[in-house]
Amino acid sequence: MRSGSNLEKVLEDGRFAVTAEIGPPRSADPEPIRKHARDMKGSADAFNLTDNQTAIVRLSSIASGVVCLQEGIEPVIQMTCRDRNRIAMQSDVLGASALGIRNVLCISGDHQVFGNQKEAKNVYDVDPVQQLMMFRKMRDEAQVWGGDKLEEAPKLFLGAAANPFADPFEYRVRRLSKKINAGADFVQTQAIYDMDRFERWMAQARELGLHEKAHIIAGVMPLRSHKAAMYMKNKVSGMIVPDAVVDRLRTAADPKAEGVKLCVEQIEHLMSIEGVHGVHIMAVAWEEIVPRIVRDAGLLPRPSVREAIVHPYHS
Amino acid sequence: MIIAEQKGIEELIGILEGHKDILVVGCRSCVAICLAGGEKEVGVLSEALRLHSDMRSKGWNISEVTLERACEKEWAYELDQLVEGKDCVISLACGVGAQVIQELFPDVRVVPGLNTSNMGAPEEQGVYNEKCGGCGDCVLHLTGGICPIARCAKSLLNGPCGGSQEGKCEIDPEVPCAWDQIYHSLEKLGRLELMDVPIPPKDWGPSRSGGPRKMVRSEAILTDEQNRMKGGKR
Amino acid sequence: MRIIALVCSFCGYASADMAGVTGQSYPASVVPVRMPCTGRLDVSHILSAFRNGADAVMVVGCLEGNCNYQYGNIEARKRVEQARGILAQLGIDGERVEMFNIASNQGWRFAEAVKEMEGRVLRLGPGPVRR
Ligand code: SF4
Ligand code: SF4
Numbered sequence: 001m002r003s004g005s006n007l008e009k010v011l012e013d014g015r016f017a018v019t020a021e022i023g024p025p026r027s028a029d030p031e032p033i034r035k036h037a038r039d040m041k042g043s044a045d046a047f048n049l050t051d052n053q054t055a056i057v058r059l060s061s062i063a064s065g066v067v068c069l070q071e072g073i074e075p076v077i078q079m080t081c082r083d084r085n086r087i088a089m090q091s092d093v094l095g096a097s098a099l100g101i102r103n104v105l106c107i108s109g110d111h112q113v114f115g116n117q118k119e120a121k122n123v124y125d126v127d128p129v130q131q132l133m134m135f136r137k138m139r140d141e142a143q144v145w146g147g148d149k150l151e152e153a154p155k156l157f158l159g160a161a162a163n164p165f166a167d168p169f170e171y172r173v174r175r176l177s178k179k180i181n182a183g184a185d186f187v188q189t190q191a192i193y194d195m196d197r198f199e200r201w202m203a204q205a206r207e208l209g210l211h212e213k214a215h216i217i218a219g220v221m222p223l224r225s226h227k228a229a230m231y232m233k234n235k236v237s238g239m240i241v242p243d244a245v246v247d248r249l250r251t252a253a254d255p256k257a258e259g260v261k262l263c264v265e266q267i268e269h270l271m272s273i274e275g276v277h278g279v280h281i282m283a284v285a286w287e288e289i290v291p292r293i294v295r296d297a298g299l300l301p302r303p304s305v306r307e308a309i310v311h312p313y314h315s
Numbered sequence: 316m317i318i319a320e321q322k323g324i325e326e327l328i329g330i331l332e333g334h335k336d337i338l339v340v341g342c343r344s345c346v347a348i349c350l351a352g353g354e355k356e357v358g359v360l361s362e363a364l365r366l367h368s369d370m371r372s373k374g375w376n377i378s379e380v381t382l383e384r385a386c387e388k389e390w391a392y393e394l395d396q397l398v399e400g401k402d403c404v405i406s407l408a409c410g411v412g413a414q415v416i417q418e419l420f421p422d423v424r425v426v427p428g429l430n431t432s433n434m435g436a437p438e439e440q441g442v443y444n445e446k447c448g449g450c451g452d453c454v455l456h457l458t459g460g461i462c463p464i465a466r467c468a469k470s471l472l473n474g475p476c477g478g479s480q481e482g483k484c485e486i487d488p489e490v491p492c493a494w495d496q497i498y499h500s501l502e503k504l505g506r507l508e509l510m511d512v513p514i515p516p517k518d519w520g521p522s523r524s525g526g527p528r529k530m531v532r533s534e535a536i537l538t539d540e541q542n543r544m545k546g547g548k549r
Numbered sequence: 550m551r552i553i554a555l556v557c558s559f560c561g562y563a564s565a566d567m568a569g570v571t572g573q574s575y576p577a578s579v580v581p582v583r584m585p586c587t588g589r590l591d592v593s594h595i596l597s598a599f600r601n602g603a604d605a606v607m608v609v610g611c612l613e614g615n616c617n618y619q620y621g622n623i624e625a626r627k628r629v630e631q632a633r634g635i636l637a638q639l640g641i642d643g644e645r646v647e648m649f650n651i652a653s654n655q656g657w658r659f660a661e662a663v664k665e666m667e668g669r670v671l672r673l674g675p676g677p678v679r680r
Binding site for chain 2 (some may be wrong): 041081082086108109110111113114122124125126128129130133134145153161162163165166167168171175177178182190235238263
Binding site (some may be wrong): 323324325355358361362363365366367369370484 | 574591593596598599600635638639640641645678
């Protein structure tokens with residue numbers, strides 16, 4: 001075990017993992033995170049806390065992760081290369097580990113033009129591949145980048161993001177391979193709507209044996225309406241939403257129920273694909289639907305490989 | 316070359332508050348090519364300022380001159396007589412030229428007339444693209460001759476981010492994705508395997524992050540004797 | 550009132566002349582300034598005209614496609630636009646400057662153009678600098 005995290009255990013046990021996303025609030029109040037944690041507890045093995053997603057200032061991912069620990073759910077903290085240089089990154093990962101956080105997802109981060117701090121200076125001292133190299137060195141060799149010894153290595157289960165829907169398509173799997181070679185233990189993908197393209201991508205990944213080198217967790221995002229689908233299609237970078245999906249929601253009598261049904265079907269499909277080791281549910285601003293989706297997909301109960309999360313904050 | 320554009324006249328008028336005898340200085344090098352600070356632009360700006368002065372009875376005396384290369388002392392010294400009696404120089408040279416002029420003439424205030432932007436190239440007349448970020452440790456041999464530092468919005472070194480779609484960068488559908496370009500350039504060069512070679516965290520020491528950079532070519536430095544023969548170091 | 554007409558040596562000047570020859574009446578406030586081609590026009594010429602007391606500036610070149618130097622009149626139109634941008638920053642209405650394309654035999658159009666500019670000055674008031 002590299003980190004001893006619940007997510008790592010589930011995946012290493014060969015169980016189909018479930019992760020879900022929690023968007024930290026644009027506020028100093030941790031209550032929304034607590035509420036999501038209580039609502040979703042038991043529905044997933046670990047929960048991603050986004051890091052100032054779309055470059056909008058929010059409660060920090062590490063602090064949100066600690067709130068999750070207090071609520072007895074396991075966090076995956078996301079860390080962008082946009083806002084921290086290598087000094088801050090390594091320091092934050094030591095801090096996160098000290099606070100009991102084990103899962104770290106390394107990402108480049110949405111460019112600041114998308115957010116509410118467009119005038120910001122971005123960092124990009126390292127990119128996500130280099131971030132993984134750095135964190136793996138810290139964990140496996142107890143050394144910071146450059147070689148100085150760490151008295152105590154951080155306990156980390158390292159994640160990378162992959163987007164099968166970005167271009168050039170022929171290169172996407174090789175880019176993932178670079179991330180896995182750099183240290184990614186698990187991979188979470190962009191939300192999948194175009195199953196054909198995802199299958200082609202997975203086939204390439206299997207050809208390179210990537211499904212055996214890292215745990216690939218496929219992303220899904222339930223949609224509440226055809227408007228939400230249109231938004232994803234047109235406004236979110238790096239997304240492909242086929243017209244059939246939009247039409248299905250448009251013509252549905254109860255779009256929300258249809259959205260849930262569609263998501264469950266997608267999960268069932270993904271479970272049947274060789275090399276997919278889990279599903280990552282991103283119910284942005286619709287977190288309360290997660291337990292139902294997980295239940296309908298027949299993924300309950302979650303394996304209790306970790307009896308109770310023991311950490312300094314649990315009251 | 317250095318790419319720059321003129322500051323708005325309103326902003327300049329604000330900066331000039333309190334000045335009277337003003338010299339507009341242009342440069343015939345990069346900023347003339349990008350139509351920001353050559354002789355023409357010096358003429359137009361000077362005339363615009365005169366017009367404003369006359370409209371508002373400011374009594375500004377505006378004179379104009381365009382140097383061959385404002386960033387070289389030898390050329391910038393040509394201002395010697397011209398700055399006499401001036402209380403302000405508007406530099407239509409790039410930020411480098413403006414500083415060289417200020418260094419040479421410490422008694423007169425030099426204000427920037429340009430916003431100096433980047434190291435780039437004219438794509439066509441009137442269109443200029445950034446090409447190099449001056450990182451001090453060039454990687455173009457690994458990236459198909461396309462700079463990921465300056466041309467990728469995130470300065471990524473190991474391939475395109477998840478926002479790259481149909482050759483465009485996530486920041487703007489008008490902006491090409493540098494990594495998409497790199498991929499296709501390497502493909503044409505038959506060097507696609509370079510896309511698989513991981514590039515470790517970059518040493519930004521030789522870049523601006525390492526502090527202001529100084530380059531010394533000792534073999535090129537003139538001796539005191541040579542300087543005397545040349546007419547003396549000023 | 551003073552309207553400066555920057556006219557090219559070909560159609561611009563000839564159309565002003567033709568206006569006189571054919572007995573067109575137009576305001577006496579216009580002062581034609583002859584230049585080889587409107588392609589010689591510089592933004593600073595327009596600015597200078599205003600600085601020297603003009604209320605309006607008109608640039609008169611040949612019809613598009615008929616420039617004696619191929620596209621001098623196209624360039625001139627761009628410079629008029631550029632001048633408008635600078636005038637706006639100085640608080641001067643861009644309508645005070647206009648580009649006209651008039652053929653040498655269209656004296657009546659020259660007269661109309663002058664009237665048009667006079668109308669604008671009457672509407673906008675005197676130019677930015679009185680001399
Ligand atoms: S790699 Fe560095 S030196 Fe080379 S073009 Fe890019 S910024 Fe300039
Ligand atoms: S889309 Fe391409 S150019 Fe834009 S940030 Fe991503 S990799 Fe860089």
